[in-house]
Amino acid sequence: MSDDTTRLFIGLVGVLLTASVVAGVLSWRSPKPLRSTLDNLNARIKAWWIMVAGISFAFLFGTGGVILLFAFVSFAALREYVTLTNTRHADRWTLLGMFLIINPVQYYLIWIDWYGLYSIFIPVYCFLAMPALTAMRGDTSRFLERVSEQQWGIMLSVYCISHVPALVTLPIPGNEGRGLLLIAFLIATVQGSDVLQYVFGKLLGRHKVAPSISPSKTWEGLIGGIACASLMGAGLYWLTPFSPLEAGALAALSCVMGFFGGLVASAIKRDRGVKDWGHMIEGHGGMLDRADSLVFAAPVFFHIVRYAWT
Amino acid sequence: MRGGASLLQIASGSLLAVLARAVTGVRPIWAGSAPNGRQRIYFANHASHGDFILVSTCLTPFERSRTAAVAGADYWGSGRVRQFISRRLLRTVLVERNWVERTADPMQVMLDALDTGQSLIFFPEGTRNMTEEPLLRFRSGLYNLAAARPDVELVPCWIENMSRVLPKGALLPIPLLCRVVFGESVMLNEGEDRKIFLDRARQALLALAPQKDGNSR
Numbered sequence A: 001m002s003d004d005t006t007r008l009f010i011g012l013v014g015v016l017l018t019a020s021v022v023a024g025v026l027s028w029r030s031p032k033p034l035r036s037t038l039d040n041l042n043a044r045i046k047a048w049w050i051m052v053a054g055i056s057f058a059f060l061f062g063t064g065g066v067i068l069l070f071a072f073v074s075f076a077a078l079r080e081y082v083t084l085t086n087t088r089h090a091d092r093w094t095l096l097g098m099f100l101i102i103n104p105v106q107y108y109l110i111w112i113d114w115y116g117l118y119s120i121f122i123p124v125y126c127f128l129a130m131p132a133l134t135a136m137r138g139d140t141s142r143f144l145e146r147v148s149e150q151q152w153g154i155m156l157s158v159y160c161i162s163h164v165p166a167l168v169t170l171p172i173p174g175n176e177g178r179g180l181l182l183i184a185f186l187i188a189t190v191q192g193s194d195v196l197q198y199v200f201g202k203l204l205g206r207h208k209v210a211p212s213i214s215p216s217k218t219w220e221g222l223i224g225g226i227a228c229a230s231l232m233g234a235g236l237y238w239l240t241p242f243s244p245l246e247a248g249a250l251a252a253l254s255c256v257m258g259f260f261g262g263l264v265a266s267a268i269k270r271d272r273g274v275k276d277w278g279h280m281i282e283g284h285g286g287m288l289d290r291a292d293s294l295v296f297a298a299p300v301f302f303h304i305v306r307y308a309w310t
Numbered sequence B: 001m002r003g004g005a006s007l008l009q010i011a012s013g014s015l016l017a018v019l020a021r022a023v024t025g026v027r028p029i030w031a032g033s034a035p036n037g038r039q040r041i042y043f044a045n046h047a048s049h050g051d052f053i054l055v056s057t058c059l060t061p062f063e064r065s066r067t068a069a070v071a072g073a074d075y076w077g078s079g080r081v082r083q084f085i086s087r088r089l090l091r092t093v094l095v096e097r098n099w100v101e102r103t104a105d106p107m108q109v110m111l112d113a114l115d116t117g118q119s120l121i122f123f124p125e126g127t128r129n130m131t132e133e134p135l136l137r138f139r140s141g142l143y144n145l146a147a148a149r150p151d152v153e154l155v156p157c158w159i160e161n162m163s164r165v166l167p168k169g170a171l172l173p174i175p176l177l178c179r180v181v182f183g184e185s186v187m188l189n190e191g192e193d194r195k196i197f198l199d200r201a202r203q204a205l206l207a208l209a210p211q212k213d214g215n216s217r
Helices: A003-029 A036-059 A062-083 A090-112 A122-138 A143-168 A179-204 A218-235 A244-272 A287-309 B007-024 B051-058 B059-065 B081-091 B106-115 B141-148 B194-206
Strands: B027-032 B040-044 B067-072 B092-095 B119-122 B153-160 B179-182
Touching: A003 A036, A003 A179, A036 A062, A036 A179, A062 A179, A062 A287, A090 A122, A090 A143, A122 A143, A143 A287, A179 A218, A179 A244, A179 A287, A179 B040, A179 B153, A218 A244, A218 A287, A218 B119, A244 A287, A244 B081, B007 B051, B007 B059, B007 B081, B040 B051, B040 B141, B040 B194, B051 B067, B051 B119, B051 B153, B059 B067, B081 B092, B092 B106, B106 B119, B106 B141, B119 B141, B141 B153, B141 B194
Parallel strands: B027 B179, B040 B119, B040 B153, B067 B092, B067 B119
Antiparallel strands: B153 B179
């Protein structure tokens, strides 16, 4: 395992170094002050260095480190999400419960590897308990709206994201002790697809996919990015228990899901009149701006792998 | 470097800043009044006990150590726990709001604090705003301070979302993103009428609030 981890790490650093050098040359040769695209590109690459460092650091601590990392990602995502929703005084206990009880319990259940409960804890028990608690407080104004927003928030930010570290618990025959690499495979392909879609969109983008939702999502970016990222996923098959073909197909599926995640997140932001979810990651916006694709990709990837490989 | 604050006050101020960042991810938006080292009165909208923590979290460590919050003595000076918090743990200037029973002139208390070089966090509405209105009418305090100490900068600070994080009567904060927008400083013009100045200052603060359609700067 350590050999593959080292290879992956060296590969990542190589990609980031290349990106930094290319962006550095571009910045050096273009007229000052820099265009905002280039400024943003530099900020994004810098943030990528920090994110890769953070993820690598968590991986050093094994499963526990990765679970803690994603519990934090969920916390930050939920905080950004709830900030944009309608909250009333009567929602306080439900909201506090989402942050202080549901999020820690969900990740604890993954830590103790209790699949039977972590897969239904939120969609069954919290789904029913949260509106009950809200109703007990008696405030019916916009009740349906408030309750639905809470459900959505907990599903997107906690339930879906928690399926990334849950990959480590999958008992895939012949893959013992390599669960973290499966996580690395998913993150690398989905985030790689985001970056490649951005690059292809900037270079070739002409035809918008959904002009009323996002001006930056184009068919050229979508097809080029997903095709490239799927090839990359096939090339990363050595991280996984899959054959190159299987790895490519799973990568393609994850990237398509990731695209839908970004699209839905954009629709929510557009509805609420904001450009970014927050300001946590410079150049990228908030945590959800970076994690929206993983939100949609992780549960589907998890269940397909679970169905077909265990 | 300590600006007259005790070590305990500096420590608890830093701790509160760490906590405030963990819960609210608060970020200052400097819209015309970047930190410049001058003595200042930060005047802000007020709906939560957490308000002054957010403003002081946004300041540089030095500015934070010399900045005191102006608070009501009737609330923060009563009871042992509150007294310990307001006098020992935090840096506050307690003023008596009830002017029938008061023993010290609030203006004099605040001017004394300014004269020792402190910056102040001041809530010109006089109390926490529990109405649907974004901002109440300003009391005269801000005008009196501006007239008495014209060298001190008056910086409007719009505090966003804190009333949702920690509303009146709540013990535990809900984690939500907050921002504090620091606007251009307001100056009292030569011979300017009290009401006109207060209205101008109020408009300067209101102008920093996000628009209703939710657009952020």
